[in-house]
Amino acid sequence: MEYSPLCPAAHATPLPPVRNKLLVLCVMLSLWAYTLYCCIGYCSTAPGLPGLSADSRETPSPRALSTELPNGDSGGFGEPDGGSSNRVEEWDEGRTLNDSETKKLPQAIIIGVKKGGTRALLEFLRLHPDIRAVGAEPHFFDRNYEKGLEWYRDLMPKSLEGQITMEKTPSYFVTKEVPGRIYAMSKDTKLIVVVRDPVTRAISDYTQTRSKKPDIPSFESLTFKNSTAGLIDATWSALQIGMYARHLERWLRFFPINQILFVSGERLITDPAGEMARVQDFLGLRRVVTDKYFHFNPAKGFPCLKKPESNSKPHCLGKTKGRTHPNIHPDVIQQLRDFYKPFNKKFYHMTRQDFGWD
């Protein structure tokens, strides 16, 4: 028997009855201490508490670590900002990992536009078994490029051969360096842009900024350089983003138009299954995400997600999606419509799609 620091008498032989009892007590005490140690999670070899699997003790991946997402964006349905739904999924990932799963650079990216409906599209796509997508916005090609492709790859979830890795960062569409950088990663990257009426998009953008900085000037005053002359301030980012044709020109220097899919932000709300059919076709996927997955919530005014053939409550996007917009003076709206008309016309021509904004 080895010397035990807890039980100094344990090595002595032969043992008188009192020492015997002391020894038994020491052994029991040690066993009890060890069990407690294991139960609180420090023991790696013994089983933990019933119901707490070894997987659930794995270190979460970078995605799970980000709870506050850029842009005040939501990381998942039903949670205000990067809520627990993401983290639950991380644990699921832990359970299903196997040797044939590896982290891959994205083969498809949702590149824009801000406030177009990019979160909804990504969440809809994540229902597809052949899509693995990072929930948070990596902002690799605009803000984190110097961190390198291995940093970027490491953000991605593990995927099986044949599954498509995806991410969404809406600011890519309007950042001039991004097309060349994505091309340098892979000229075959499939690109998806969710576009929305640029006037409504600008108001949505303004509404988001105002939700964080309530003291900003009115939408009307930010719209004009000179309101009496009716001179629109095209340098205001909320307005600049909506000049889609200009931004698209930069992408077309690197990618053919048929490598870019333009999703209508409006139809993503009124006919999510129809837009999802187009997206799945574009990505070469089976049409798995169909109308069975959508339930229109009249109170929210948006489609929410449901499990087909299930009575469970549909999950809607968090409250940062579908904010109430301020009322903007109709004259200002009209002036913005006139401002965007030539840009929209050109955009319809370039994409061979009429989005019906005019």
Ligand SMILES: Nc1ncnc2c1ncn2[C@@H]1O[C@H](COP(=O)(O)OS(=O)(=O)O)[C@@H](OP(=O)(O)O)[C@H]1O
């Ligand atoms: N299903 C569903 N549920 C909720 N919201 C939906 C949905 N589909 C599209 N939208 C519209 O998405 C708008 C937000 O766009 P983004 O997700 O691209 O915003 S962000 O750029 O990531 O901040 C958001 O804009 P606002 O209505 O202005 O908040 C919505 O109109």
